[in-house]
Amino acid sequence: MEVKTKQKQKSLMIISRSFPPFVVGSSILMSNLFDSYEGEAKALACWQYQTKIDSGFTTPCETFYLKMPNAFLQRVFDRFQHKLMFINRLFIRKHLKKHRPDLVFFVYPNAPFLVAAYQVCRSMRIPYVLQMHDLWEENYSIEHPRGALARKWEAQIYKNALRRFSMTKIQQAHYKNKYNLPIDILPHTIRPERIESGLADWKHRQKLGQSSKNYTVVYTGNISSAMNLDAIRQLVLAVDLLPPEVKVKMFVNFNEEQCRNLGVYHELIEYDWLPISKVQEEMREADVLFLPLSFKNAAMDEVKTVYATKTLDYLVSGTPILVFSPSDSFHSISAKEKGWGFVVTKDSPKALADGINRLRNETDLGDSLVSAAFEEAESRNAIKYAGQINQLVNTI
Template sequence: MNLVSVEANRGPDQRKTLAPLQVAIVTTAAPPSANGQARVLGQIVAPTMFAPPMFLTDQMNIVELDQAHYGSHFELSPPRFQLTTRKWGKLAGRFNHSGGLLRSVMVRAGEITRILHDGAVDVVVGCSGNPFDLPASFLAARRLRIPFVAYLFDDPVYQWERGIYRNIARVSEQIWSRGALRLIAPNEVLASDIRKRLPRADIHIVRNPAAVALNESPAKRPDANPARWRLLYTGSVYSAQASAFRNLVAALGALGGRFAIDIYTGQHGSELVTNELASPHVDVHPQAPHATAVALQQAADVLFLPLAFYSPIPEVIRSSAPAKLGEYLASGRPILVHAPAGSFITELIRNADAGLVVDTPDPRKLAEALNRIADDEVLRSRIVANALVLARQFSVERARADFGATIASVVRH
């Protein structure tokens, strides 16, 4: 096997031998799960490269253990967001929340330490996603004298709205980052934002991979002038996409029924979806299994990739790398991006000419882009071909190699 390996001497009677690396990963979402972070982790930590990983999480309820998976799971206790449920004044309330967060970090660090104490773990990987896992993973790794790597799926500071969480995350970052031998980010925009705050950080890019084959021979539309073009969106629908979806609904209405969109989401019953996006041109469905979602993507007329223009966390929107991006690129279908200028997905798609980009919150421009896609077969063929080329950057093989090289480098550190 092509193992990422390290010279290991794990016992007094053992000779120094080559052994696969053992990683412990602390995450809000462990694989197998439909969650984007879980899907990435499940793909990059492969049997061909690593010993069975140890996943530590406080959300075992979303782990689909009946599905095929690699590694073992350890449940962490749920965090306490405050010291007491008693009502306090403003100043005392801040202390109550701050103390609760600090207590949760220390408790979690102790749990991680106990779980890993007797294991032959080579590297601890702490993932972003909540205020606890990065600092707790760092503290546990330091106690155990194990290398620590921070995996930043989103900005660990600005993923929180202004207030106590962001303030604590900013302070926490200055602590755990000093012990992180490597930082992993899914794209260059997030890496640049982190480097401005942490100029000495050693940041490595590992793309969110797409575990799908390139659809290099997409089926042509049977009708050159269809009665209605079907857009598709698969994934979460919440504040991170809300304003972009509202613009699309307005554009679809202005186009008089030429276009409609199918939305497959776990938030199909939310107020945003059922009320604000209600339209005769919008069909909402429950979240589809991953394999079904990929098949739907490859059968759609146009794939819609939105990010919000008005958000309390614009920094996260700017650096967001949706897990579905690689799948969209590999689908063989034209992509329409509706997201703010300067964001990772707008610049990536525009620079590669891999889709049409509307980077202003203007329904009229969105409608114009939809008509261009429908009316120009040469345009569709060109952006699909370029998207397939770009999709190779998001291959599972490349992500596994990049992740494996990063982890191996800290063991040799």
């Protein structure tokens, strides 16, 4: 009798500097995608003393961290990481030799960690795929150390990748034009249970109707001079143009003094930082979610191509989204084409206040936006894309 031997399952190693439990964009994206991954996977990441931790934000697979002995040494390492890449290489090589993955999944946006991973994979002849969360070379000046790394390594990393993934169609076109190489789309994804629970909650709230006298506008996420600072300042100025019953809340990683220094403080705005689950509750209870991108004085190529991580939570919140960004940005184009957000492309506090007031007065418009947002969320169902990665691993 012939006995069939069970074929060994092929394995994937994810290499991303940011990973749960640290609450930053790339960590959230990796968690969403690989929480639905059914194959064998492990991850390599960096411990980040300066980044907020959410104890409920757990890793989707076994994870090994490059960890400095204390926060001071971590700050030194982060500052000079481009000169200390040998530490990254030693850490990555140790685990690739131990676990022998069939495929490595690189994630940018951390240049020194990415370059070190590339160098080790090439020397060990391990195939890799590359996912770009942000642009690289375009976001740094010639003088910046990471700009120098990009000019030396970006083309090589792209050329030698087994597959290359962009987050949006505009980013895909950008890199196709730049390198004349095939680029696939691997978008920001959403866990299926988040879509299902969000939709059920929204339908339940529709039956109950509105009860609060106040009308709340919520912003969550980072404040970045490169990506949204000037747009958030316009929201602060718009507060004085809104009726008194309209309240604004910001859940950001900055205290009141830092917000004052950035020019985004207003005495009528409520500021706080909360764990992910609590912020999601605030999103569901809000009346409008503010989704800004920079109009000026920023990394405009990045603004055009990016898809902000917070958009994922916004889409499944059951709350209308107000997109405040340039007309040629992917955010504005996608929201207009698919109807998942009310788009304001005029860079002024009055235009922003007018948009908020229109959503406040037209409840049918808000319902239409939310319905389209859930359709957009379903198109980003993590099960579909995690399955594609698993299929790719098993073809190696």
